[in-house]
Amino acid sequence: MTETDSAVPRPTVRAARAGEVFRAFLKLGLTSFGGPIAHLGYFRDELVVRRKWIDEAGYADLVALCQFLPGPASSQVGFALGLLRAGPVGALAAWTAFTLPSALILVLFAYGAAWFGGAIGLGLLHGLKIVAVAVVAQAVWGMARNLAPDRERASISVAALLLVILLAGAIGQVAALILGGLAGLWLCRGAPVATAGHLTFPVSKRAGLIALALFVLLLALLPVLAATTASQGVALFDSFYRAGSLVFGGGHVVLPLLEAEVVRPGWVSTDAFLAGYGATQAMPGPLFTFAAYLGAVMGPAPDGIAGAIICLIAVFLPGFLLLVGALPFWDAFRARPVAQAAMRGANAAVVGILGAALYNPVWTSAILGPYDFALALTGFVLLTVWKAPPWIVVALLALGGMGLSLLHPAMP
Known part of the structure; x- marks a missing residue:
């Protein structure tokens, strides 16, 4: 706290800092294109280098923690930086400001998507489905190189893919993650464990234990409440909470988890699901805002806003x-080789889960002929070789989908 801050009552300081957090993250929410890894670069430039909210070592340690945990890593980093700067209100301000822009745009797209008709409208939606093929293929390619670079983890990935194919739905994905972690304990214990850096956030051990207990309680009780109350709202919250609990390895992994939760029960059609996922790639901010689109296009109420x-x-x-x-526990926990080995195995399983989703529903729903394949391959090369911004690829493939629809009116 500066001398100026010390002369001001603490609530006023925190309120001012919460406003500062909101403004900083609203700027990031409007301009942070490129996915979670790019977001972390934007955060570093804006909040570490320019605003100096945290030093380089602390930021690197925070990123390591958020990549270790399930959930949206970039949003978790933003939430933690808001917490560090202005307490719980700052954390909420950071999440709201970073998430709101893309969520609002996707809800508007959900309302507008129902009005798309004719060759051009259907072609646009089909082009967005082809975008999903290119983006998920890029994610599988990049994650396989980083998370399954050796024989042991590549084998875990293939085994997870087979398990997901054999046990369709959320059961297969959960089983793949659990068995991947167990396989990691056996096969992935040779790598060194990094322990540099320390996190000093204003969270007590008691508050940490309460948060962990609440996480487990909701995960266990929400399915029971959904079954006993027959409430669609509770069932919806349960499905999305469970999906958010299992996302290891980046925002793209939420695709197969949400597909199992909303497409297979018939809440959202496959076409609407993939069109929304394609549109999400053109948005700034977190990929998890795809959930807002799905909630808006949901068949049974509550839907819409x-x-x-x-x-x-x-x-x-x-x-x-x-x-x-x-x-409060990260510094001690991450020093344990057993924890690191289990996470390496679970992350390798994530590659297999996403690989299975690349085939079904992404590929099978979008690639209906050689022209679709050529368009998807073009998008993949633009993303992986030319390093084109995702929003540009979305725009080009959407235009390509419209062009194909006009040349071949019989296509979906």
């Missing part, structure tokens, strides 16, 4: 509870 709010809160909440729970 209410559905978007329920889904958005539910998918982010578990990652934030785990982050708050882990902050």
